[in-house]
Amino acid sequence: MNVALVKNDSGPAASSVFAAAQGRLPGTGKVAEIRRDAFAAFERTGLPHRRIEEWKYTDLRALVRDVLPLAGAPDAAALARAKAAVAEAAIEGATKLVLVDGVVATDLSDLAALPSGVTVRMLRAVLDEQSNDSRADLLLTKTSDPMLSLNAALVTDGVVVTVADGTQLSSPLQLIHVATASKAARYSRSHVRVGQGARVTLVESAIAAAGAAAYQANDAAVVWVGDEAQLSHVRLMRDASDAVNVSSELFTIGAKSRLNLFNMTSGAAVSRLQAFFTMAGEGSELIVNGVNLLRDKQHGDMTLVVDHAVPGCTSRENFRAVLDDRAHSVFQGRIIVRQDAQQTDGKMMTRALLLSDEAEADSKPELEIFADDVSCGHGATAGALDDSLLFYLRARGLPEKQAQALLIQAFVGEAIEAIEDDHLRERVIASAQDWMEARA
Amino acid sequence: MALLEIKNLQVRVEEREILHGLTLTIDAGKVHAIMGPNGSGKSTLSHVIAGKPGYEVTGGEILFKGEDLLAMAPDERAAKGVFLAFQYPVEIPGVATMTFLRTALNAQRKARGEEEYSTPDFLKKVREISKSLNIPQDMLKRGVNVGFSGGEKKRNEVLQMALFQPSLCILDEMDSGLDIDALRIAADGVNALRSPERSMIVITHYQRLLNYIVPDVVHVMSKGRVVKSGGKELALELEASGYAQFEDAA
Known part of the structure; x- marks a missing residue:
């Protein structure tokens, strides 16, 4: 393998992270072998970056930079x-x-x-x-x-x-x-x-x-x-x-x-x-x-x-x-x-x-x-x-943030509605409302 | 006593002056009709009173109950009692009509320092009003105006008017797109709301609506000004002679 030929910022750090983690990783024999192969596969690219098509918009090499050590x-x-x-x-x-x-x-x-x-x-x-x-x-x-x-x-x-x-x-x-x-x-x-x-x-x-x-x-x-x-x-x-x-x-x-x-x-x-x-x-x-x-x-x-x-x-x-x-x-x-x-x-x-x-x-x-x-x-x-929707709501007495929140809620509501469990759906709606309230 | 005083109002939209010094006084309890040809500034006037963004007031003032209306945000105006019934009420998918009504009513009450309505009181009130306007209950569960016919949308505006009990109602071209039956139901709803404390501005192109909502005063607008005011007979006169005579006057 030509790992060394690949320019990879995260390379050295990642390999030392993998080496340091050995004592904490369960499994020996076949399992350990799979881990080594998997790590080698990772090392071939390092953290995915924009030149890997599937990661084009989420360039971890730019956004994350390092592979951090394993948590204790x-x-x-x-x-x-x-x-x-x-x-x-x-x-x-x-x-x-x-x-x-x-x-x-x-x-x-x-x-x-x-x-x-x-x-x-x-x-x-x-x-x-x-x-x-x-x-x-x-x-x-x-x-x-x-x-x-x-x-x-x-x-x-x-x-x-x-x-x-x-x-x-x-x-x-x-x-x-x-x-x-x-x-x-x-x-x-x-x-x-x-x-x-x-x-x-x-x-x-x-x-x-x-x-x-x-x-x-x-x-x-x-x-x-x-x-x-x-x-x-x-x-x-x-x-x-x-x-x-x-x-x-x-x-x-x-x-x-x-x-x-x-x-x-x-x-x-x-x-x-x-x-x-x-x-x-x-x-x-x-x-x-x-x-x-x-x-x-x-x-x-x-x-x-x-x-x-x-x-x-x-x-x-x-x-x-x-x-x-x-x-x-x-x-x-x-x-x-x-x-x-x-x-x-x-x-x-x-x-x-x-x-x-x-x-x-x-x-x-x-x-x-x-x-x-x-x-x-x-x-x-x-x-x-939509400005016309916002004005309609404000003309009916909703302050700006509240009018926006209602429209945002409607926007995400169509996706949230797909949750079948009533209690869970309510939890998710409440969670989305928390997010909107934090906007002000 | 004057509920609304508009003095020498000048309004621009994107560098073009639409209202050129409009003056109008509306007393409490009166129904004023504003008629005029397309482009005379009728809808601009209604939008400026309600506070729609995009209009630049370059001169004059609007006093509502003696207060500077132009200094207030649209929602503050609503809480103070200004209600614009839209010519084209918007559809808001994903916001159930009931949720919308309740949120709006409670927002207005909160702004006025009043207590919010309890759920049973609110439901009872909405049911009563919707029944009188022939609005089926299942319509209220749908998204605001989503899938409503033209008549249903206008009835929904009247329902809100009845629920919010504003002191000034502006009806912008309420008759547009309505057949006679739909118009009659909406007009009956409006007439039921006439009271000594409540004023209305009925904006219309045609005299027809004024057969159903009979005004106390009729104004003719042309080129951004009120060019003539009179009693309800002025509307009939216009129906016979058209607006052309006023185009020159302005």
């Missing part, structure tokens, strides 16, 4: 701070699975009170098992991406969740990522397998405990939605305002099933959700709604790749960005329709609301269609609040 295992004080943050983020009635700085915190999680049909193991424990060679695949994905490779190299823990066939969960599972460390990085990877005919609501929250600043989060989730299963997945990203969060999610969707993903990002200085969906069974439905609420110099990226590998599936993507100050939002949507995937119905829409002249929205929709009997389309808009 959380101590008692860190766990106490995490506990307070978790209490605030917890969804009423949800089964909590808490990771602190990339390590499962058993005391903060509801592992002893799991709903029937649900089993949870810690990735760390699985990788450390003697017979771990058979589970080394937990670190492998068919998607290649530098940040996903870095995740495989440095992952410390995660949850491995199995929901048995036919299980109907009446309350959500909530995966909570808490940062307590500052100027350190975390790498987690979780696996969720939703059995045939099962119904699950999975909430994923990213939050910072008091005092956590300038951290880097790299969390991955690998999710299987079984045949005739339904998964509602709601992500609420409220990282510290100077943090970096790169999340990768990989979904494989079986036949006659339904995945409804909602993501709202209002935190982090730099964030990206890259989600890869494989429609692997016929007659399934994918719904993705995303909202970015960004201000100051925040940079938020949502990148979606939908692979229609089989016939007769529908996918709907709807993305809304509200951008104030000098914020920058990116939407990239790629829909691939394989030759066999006839009767595919795939559509995406992205809209940006610019509240300031200096805000920026980029969108890159791509359709790659190899089948001939399909219905696919995309649309994109960007603009300011």
Whole structure:
């Protein structure tokens, strides 16, 4: 390998980070080998930059610069701070699975009170098992991406969740990522397998405990939605305002099933959700709604790749960005329709609301269609609040900020409405309102 | 007593003067019609009273209940009792009519230092008004004016008027785009709101509307000024002879 030939600012720092982390990374043998290969794959590019097409608008080399050292295992004080943050983020009635700085915190999680049909193991424990060679695949994905490779190299823990066939969960599972460390990085990877005919609501929250600043989060989730299963997945990203969060999610969707993903990002200085969906069974439905609420110099990226590998599936993507100050939002949507995937119905829409002249929205929709009997389309808009609507509201007595807030709420409302769970939807609406109230 | 006093008002839009020294006084409890040809400045006048951005007042003043109206933001004017019924009410997708009505009413009450309405009181009030205006309840659940017909949009304006109880109502071309039945329902709604404390400015191109909302005073506007004022018979006179005579007068 000609690693040394690649000019790479993050190279030396990253390799020393990897070397220093060795003692903390679970797994030996095959697992360790996969980690080394993954790190080598990362090193070939280093932090992704604008010359890598998929990262054109989110140049981590410019935005992030360094790969920070791995966060230490959380101590008692860190766990106490995490506990307070978790209490605030917890969804009423949800089964909590808490990771602190990339390590499962058993005391903060509801592992002893799991709903029937649900089993949870810690990735760390699985990788450390003697017979771990058979589970080394937990670190492998068919998607290649530098940040996903870095995740495989440095992952410390995660949850491995199995929901048995036919299980109907009446309350959500909530995966909570808490940062307590500052100027350190975390790498987690979780696996969720939703059995045939099962119904699950999975909430994923990213939050910072008091005092956590300038951290880097790299969390991955690998999710299987079984045949005739339904998964509602709601992500609420409220990282510290100077943090970096790169999340990768990989979904494989079986036949006659339904995945409804909602993501709202209002935190982090730099964030990206890259989600890869494989429609692997016929007659399934994918719904993705995303909202970015960004201000100051925040940079938020949502990148979606939908692979229609089989016939007769529908996918709907709807993305809304509200951008104030000098914020920058990116939407990239790629829909691939394989030759066999006839009767595919795939559509995406992205809209940006610019509240300031200096805000920026980029969108890159791509359709790659190899089948001939399909219905696919995309649309994109960007603009300011409509003055005629604002005047109407003000003429009815709403002060300027309140009139703006009502219109912003309406703008994001269409995406938020897709959340099926009433309680969760109300939480998300309240969270969006908090963001707007902070504008004044 | 004068509710609204407009003195020598001069207004520009992008370097072009639209109102050239307009003077008009409206007493409490009176209905004034303002008629005039297209381009005479009728809608500009209504927009300036309501505070729409984009108009530059270069001279004159507007006093509302003795206060300087031009110094107030549009929402302050609404809270003080100015209501403009739009010629073309906008559609606001994603904002349910009920939410809008309640937010607006409570914003006005808050600005006046009054207590906000409780939910049951508010709902009761809206139901009563919408029933009298023949507005179905499910319309109120939809986005503001989204998918409403022209008549429904105008009735929604009248509903707001009835709910907010303003002291000055400006009806900008309320008859535009309405058939006779829709016009009658909207006009009945307006007439029900006539009271000794409430004044109205009815802006219209045609005399037809004034058969339904009978004015106390009629003004003719031409080229940015009021060129003639008279009783309700002036409207009939205009219907017969047209506006041409005033084009020269201005």
